[in-house]
Amino acid sequence: MSKAESKAQVPQVDDDEPDDWDKRIFSTGCADEQLKMNDCYYETRDWRVCKKEMEAFRECWKRQGNDQRTATKDA
Template sequence: MADGKVDKGKRVEIVNDDEPDEWDKRIFSTGCAVENAKMTDCYYEKKDWRVCKKEMEAFRECWKRNGNVQRTEERRI
């Protein structure tokens, strides 16, 4: 509450979900989860991708280094 009082009538249930979801599994499989987290954290804090060029470049280099370009490129039949 804004005035410092606590509303005892409301209960907040906190769910402790340590299991990785599909997004987490995909990011971890790239080998670039740390770089991805730094990049998204930067954007969350700054709200401007232009300020996060260093983090974006680190993610891009990790992506290439781990062979994700070839793994995820479009395949034509």
């Protein structure tokens, strides 16, 4: 089988529909903060540069009551 043939057999995914991962993130109430945090890391490749975004996500997580819902423990 050639490369062209194997690529043709890959099923198409509809990116407009939220997948299970997206649904879980949206259910936290912190999807915007999570996106900003991930964008920061994607752009910098260094979590240390993204402390502000990480803290905003952490505060949102607690504000939304996700600690109790997911049994999160502060380290």
